Amino acid sequence: MSTKKVYIETYGCQMNEYDTELVRAVLQKENYTLVENESEADIVMLNTCSVRENANRKVYNRIHTLRRERNGQPVMIGVLGCMASNFRQKLLENRNFNIDFVIGPDSYKRLPQLLKAAETRGEKAYDVTLSEFEDYADVYPSRQGGVNAWIAVMRGCNNFCTFCVVPYTRGRERSRSPLNIIEEVRRLVDEGYQQVTLLGQNVNSYHHQGKDFAYLLERVSRVKGIERVRFTSPHPKDFPHELLHVVAENPKVCKHIHLPLQAGSSRILNSMNRTYTKEEYLKLVDDIRQHYPRIVITTDVIVGFPTETDEEFAETHEVMEKVQFDAAFIFKYSERKGTIAARKYPDDVSAEKKKERIVRLNELQNSISLRKNQAHIGEVQWVLIEEESTRKSLLDVQGRNDGNKIVIFPRDSHRKGDFVDVLIQGATPHVLRGKVVEHS
Ligand code: SF4
Structure with a gap:
């Protein structure tokens, strides 16, 4: 059991977001506290993606910034996810990164054990073994809300x-x-x-x-x-x-x-x-x-x-x-x-x-x-509200229709998680706009 505080930053695809939820669950079970701000954390984890080149670059820059910002303070920094599998050696051996642990996508259940080894023995810990069986069926993800x-x-x-x-x-x-x-x-x-x-x-x-x-x-x-x-x-x-x-x-x-x-x-x-x-x-x-x-x-x-x-x-x-x-x-x-x-x-x-x-x-x-x-203008669409404001307006809510298109409309008394009927009145290439109408 640990009293340490962990901050996790997630890059890349939805599968990585999901894996972060698995990691949160694994850590919470061992009493680690998840924090929202890296400045409070004893351990920082970057759950990374290797799919695009700029994703790798972003992570390397982030490691440098984290080390600079926390200069002199004891903080462990580790890399999880696809970059861990692909760049284990580079991450562990490059002194500039000064990484403490590197854990691949099939080894998250071993995280507490590996963290302990890195903490107590001061060793660099890694496990990037890929499994033919690991499906995390026995880990219930620790989700952070949303609809x-x-x-x-x-x-x-x-x-x-x-x-x-x-x-x-x-x-x-x-x-x-x-x-x-x-x-x-x-x-x-x-x-x-x-x-x-x-x-x-x-x-x-x-x-x-x-x-x-x-x-x-x-x-x-x-x-x-x-x-x-x-x-x-x-x-x-x-x-x-x-x-x-x-x-x-x-x-x-x-x-x-x-x-x-x-x-x-x-x-x-x-x-x-x-x-x-x-x-x-x-x-x-x-x-x-x-x-x-x-x-x-x-x-x-x-x-x-x-x-x-x-x-x-x-x-x-x-x-x-x-x-x-x-x-x-x-x-x-x-x-x-x-x-x-x-x-x-x-x-x-x-x-x-x-x-x-x-x-x-x-x-x-x-x-x-x-x-x-x-072509959707004039249709009434069933929308699930996902956000109680938009980037441009605090008075609008944002949801998605059945076809996964973003629909924006005035909030009135509607809340995140509500399903409402929306009459579509306008469109751009990326969003639909409308107003809520009575359920027919
Ligand atoms: S190899 Fe990559 S792009 Fe091709 S199907 Fe698998 S995940 Fe998708």
């Missing part, structure tokens, strides 16, 4: 997309048992949650003793008290008809699919090892829309993957025009240490080309998103 609860239903990934570090930093795919997940959802309902988001690096490849993701979605939606079920992020290769059927027919499953495209050229997709062609992706979008024509589809795209020509980039542009995504997260390719792409393909698309391409796709997507959002 949506994230639940990791599987961890790791077997896909080895050539640009991605996840299979190396988070290990092989493994799924939790449906019963264990449903038990967690029931507990969440008792705590007042009405919405859950099922989370996985490749969430729709979930499988546990013959049960697949369609089964899990259906079962979770049946938990009494749950109003909405979301999931992220799926891979286009794992969309059997049963899953599309559940998404389309089950009123509790939100009508939004985030479907990473990554590139519109089949040759580039093959170099990325995405395991689908442009035509197969477009066919899947057609299938999804046949099941539910008004579904919201969003995507991720990488521009400037090695050897991408102007013509191949034009194919990505064309696919985006054809599909008319509701929103897209567009990134410039940057080499990640340890990936297949870093070993096999020189990063040969110039920075100017990447910039030009990202600007063109963002322009295209903004005009599509605006048009799609404007």
Whole structure:
């Protein structure tokens, strides 16, 4: 048991946010106190991400700042998450960082033990072993409020997309048992949650003793008290008809699919090892829309993957025009240490080309998103309020509709966690605006 105070800072994706909730639970069980301000902490943990280059840089800068700010004071600093797996040696051996411990994503249960070793023996502690089994099914995350609860239903990934570090930093795919997940959802309902988001690096490849993701979605939606079920992020290769059927027919499953495209050229997709062609992706979008024509589809795209020509980039542009995504997260390719792409393909698309391409796709997507959002004007949408103010106004609240779009409207007497009917009256590429109307 410890009397130490811990401050945790989280970088990167939602899975990392979830892992921080697991770490909080592990530490609280051993009596560590979690604090909101690093200046009060005896131990600072950075839960890191390795997916983008600037994420790594941010963490290195943060370590320097922390050491400078706490100069002379006894504080332990440690790195958790994907960077821990990927850069263990660099982090531990670089004297400038002066890191005390490095713990990978499958070793969080050992944190108290490793911290103790670092505290009492003054040793640098590390464990970045990846497990084929660790699913944290026996750790109930320590959440910090909010109206949506994230639940990791599987961890790791077997896909080895050539640009991605996840299979190396988070290990092989493994799924939790449906019963264990449903038990967690029931507990969440008792705590007042009405919405859950099922989370996985490749969430729709979930499988546990013959049960697949369609089964899990259906079962979770049946938990009494749950109003909405979301999931992220799926891979286009794992969309059997049963899953599309559940998404389309089950009123509790939100009508939004985030479907990473990554590139519109089949040759580039093959170099990325995405395991689908442009035509197969477009066919899947057609299938999804046949099941539910008004579904919201969003995507991720990488521009400037090695050897991408102007013509191949034009194919990505064309696919985006054809599909008319509701929103897209567009990134410039940057080499990640340890990936297949870093070993096999020189990063040969110039920075100017990447910039030009990202600007063109963002322009295209903004005009599509605006048009799609404007089409909602006049509709009444069911919105779950997530924030009691917005960045721009203390008098407005912010929520999300079924399609995961942000909706802003005057607060009046409405509170975080309320479901309300909102008449949509205006739109930008990124948000909808409206006013609450009586439930019809
Ligand atoms: S599906 Fe590809 S991009 Fe997604 S986590 Fe797995 S390897 Fe990475």
